Amino acid sequence: MTRPLVAIRSVCKNFGEFQALKSVSLDVWPGEVMCLIGASGSGKTTLLRCVNQLTAIDSGGIWLDGDLLGVREQGGRLHRLSERQIARQRLKTGMVFQRFNLFPHKTALENIVEGPAQVQGRPLDQVRAEAIELLRRVGLAAKAESYPAQLSGGQQQRVAIARALAMKPMLMLFDEPTSALDPELVGEVLAVMKELAQSGMTMMVVTHELGFAREVADRVVYMDQGSIVESGQASDVLGAPREARTRAFLSAVI
Amino acid sequence: MKAAPALAEGFPDLSGMRLAREPHWFRWFGAALIVLVLAAIARAFAGGQIEWSYVSRFLTAKVILEGIVNTMVMAVLAMLLGIVLGVVAAIMRLSPNPVLRSVAAGYTWLFRGTPLILQLLLWFNLALVFPTIGVPGLGSARAVDVMTPFLAALLGLGINQGAYTSEVMRAGMLSVDIGQYEAAQAIGMGRLRALWRIILPQAMRVVIPPIGNEFIGLVKATSLASVIQYPEVLHNAENIYYANSRVIELLIVAGFWYLLVVSVLTPLQMLLERRFARGTMRVAR
Numbered sequence: 071m072t073r074p075l076v077a078i079r080s081v082c083k084n085f086g087e088f089q090a091l092k093s094v095s096l097d098v099w100p101g102e103v104m105c106l107i108g109a110s111g112s113g114k115t116t117l118l119r120c121v122n123q124l125t126a127i128d129s130g131g132i133w134l135d136g137d138l139l140g141v142r143e144q145g146g147r148l149h150r151l152s153e154r155q156i157a158r159q160r161l162k163t164g165m166v167f168q169r170f171n172l173f174p175h176k177t178a179l180e181n182i183v184e185g186p187a188q189v190q191g192r193p194l195d196q197v198r199a200e201a202i203e204l205l206r207r208v209g210l211a212a213k214a215e216s217y218p219a220q221l222s223g224g225q226q227q228r229v230a231i232a233r234a235l236a237m238k239p240m241l242m243l244f245d246e247p248t249s250a251l252d253p254e255l256v257g258e259v260l261a262v263m264k265e266l267a268q269s270g271m272t273m274m275v276v277t278h279e280l281g282f283a284r285e286v287a288d289r290v291v292y293m294d295q296g297s298i299v300e301s302g303q304a305s306d307v308l309g310a311p312r313e314a315r316t317r318a319f320l321s322a323v324i
Numbered sequence: 325m326k327a328a329p330a331l332a333e334g335f336p337d338l339s340g341m342r343l344a345r346e347p348h349w350f351r352w353f354g355a356a357l358i359v360l361v362l363a364a365i366a367r368a369f370a371g372g373q374i375e376w377s378y379v380s381r382f383l384t385a386k387v388i389l390e391g392i393v394n395t396m397v398m399a400v401l402a403m404l405l406g407i408v409l410g411v412v413a414a415i416m417r418l419s420p421n422p423v424l425r426s427v428a429a430g431y432t433w434l435f436r437g438t439p440l441i442l443q444l445l446l447w448f449n450l451a452l453v454f455p456t457i458g459v460p461g462l463g464s465a466r467a468v469d470v471m472t473p474f475l476a477a478l479l480g481l482g483i484n485q486g487a488y489t490s491e492v493m494r495a496g497m498l499s500v501d502i503g504q505y506e507a508a509q510a511i512g513m514g515r516l517r518a519l520w521r522i523i524l525p526q527a528m529r530v531v532i533p534p535i536g537n538e539f540i541g542l543v544k545a546t547s548l549a550s551v552i553q554y555p556e557v558l559h560n561a562e563n564i565y566y567a568n569s570r571v572i573e574l575l576i577v578a579g580f581w582y583l584l585v586v587s588v589l590t591p592l593q594m595l596l597e598r599r600f601a602r603g604t605m606r607v608a609r
Contacts, residue, residue, distance in 0.1 A: 157509070157512050157513065161512040163510075171503040171504060171507035175602055184521070189512040217603035218603065
């Protein structure tokens with residue numbers, strides 16, 4: 071019996087009075103492509119950021135590859151991990167942001183090389199060769215020496231995907247990767263993500279692209295007001311939703 | 325298919341015409357007025373009691389040239405010390421650790437809160453507080469021997485500069501998008517590495533104009549070190565006019581050198597700005 075790559079148990083998160091996550095539990099299995107959908111403020115982005123520890127959870131627990139994230143249990147109490155330990159746990163995940171967040175003072179190639187060379191301390195020529203291969207994989211081999219400001223939004227996001235992949239993560243997290251893009255640029259990013267899904271990468275994708283979810287996702291999770299309302303195969307959740315709230319959301323979106 | 329309708333009449337073709345040059349009478353009048361005023365001031369000085377021969381004689385005198393070199397050496401070293409202290413203090417100010425935050429805030433408070441000339445005098449007269457300075461086990465020395473005018477000026481100017489620079493640096497770091505910090509974390513960087521590799525290089529672009537400002541201020545603030553006998557250009561000019569009583573002439577000499585140095589610094593700042601603007605230009609170079 072295999073274990074889930076990500077196990078989320080009773081996770082709560084408040085921002086002041088606002089309850090962003092209300093006791094969320096969820097498993098993500100190795101190789102699974104999961105799409106998280108829902109209105110803004112439903113908690114889907116917060117959940118993703120908790121998995122990458124960019125947001126600290128208030129209670130509950132998240133296990134990644136068997137390791138409890140952010141805290142250590144000792145003598146019936148939880149002790150916060152040091153920043154260095156948290157940084158090490160983050161290496162197992164790759165994150166792609168809505169607004170790309172490429173480093174503007176570095177070229178596309180330097181953006182990709184930065185993590186493996188600086189954080190993992192791997193030899194530069196080997197890292198560069200891998201980075202060039204990654205750029206080729208996302209269709210941007212010719213743009214290695216371009217700065218982010220010289221690239222279109224779709225190209226920037228594809229570099230951001232390559233940057234995350236360069237760390238050889240077990241899990242890729244996508245936070246609305248196409249929401250900041252002009253409509254004609256969405257397709258090129260989705261194509262890269264689709265290729266990645268087919269290569270067997272485990273992915274959690276917060277998205278509004280229901281077409282992508284229907285085509286690529288193994289599972290679709292619908293969230294509303296900080297809770298998971300419905301979760302299941304893409305064709306079921308999107309095609310024949312059981313919950314009234316899911317139906318209302320889908321009819322409003324489509 | 326319907327034919328496109330003919331264009332309406334009454335709108336002549338302007339494609340051959342060019343924009344006429346306007347005479348701008350008020351600009352010419354204003355410029356003439358300014359030239360007149362400047363000429364009047366120049367005439368007043370030329371006819372005033374200034375021996376211009378003294379100005380030209382002392383402009384390149386050895387003592388004056390040594391003075392401007394000392395001024396520049398002190399300004400550069402104090403600025404380097406100020407930048408190091410400023411970066412460290414700014415990073416401490418933005419730390420989650422309340423002890424580090426308080427230490428940095430206290431440093432800024434203390435050294436911005438007292439006049440620079442007072443700090444210079446305090447450093448120079450440190451021997452009155454501590455007659456001997458030493459590290460236990462490594463030996464000690466008399467404070468009067470250690471605290472030379474050079475060292476007192478460097479500590480006074482540099483530490484004071486650091487307090488101001490830390491606020492400039494902090495503003496620069498705050499100007500960098502929070503997403504940059506998150507992206508650095510997401511590829512596994514710790515706080516300090518993210519600051520050093522990702523945040524600070526981007527902050528530099530914002531920080532260079534005010535740092536240039538600070539440096540120009542510091543070049544002139546070195547003149548305060550004349551009160552503690554540091555032989556910078558104003559101090560040396562004063563020593564000459566104490567002897568020959570040509571006060572205004574020597575002040576003009578010193579003023580000329582300050583102006584020249586500041587004029588050279590401005591294009592240098594532009595070069596630095598271009599270096600750190602890397603990546604912000606849309607068109608490839």
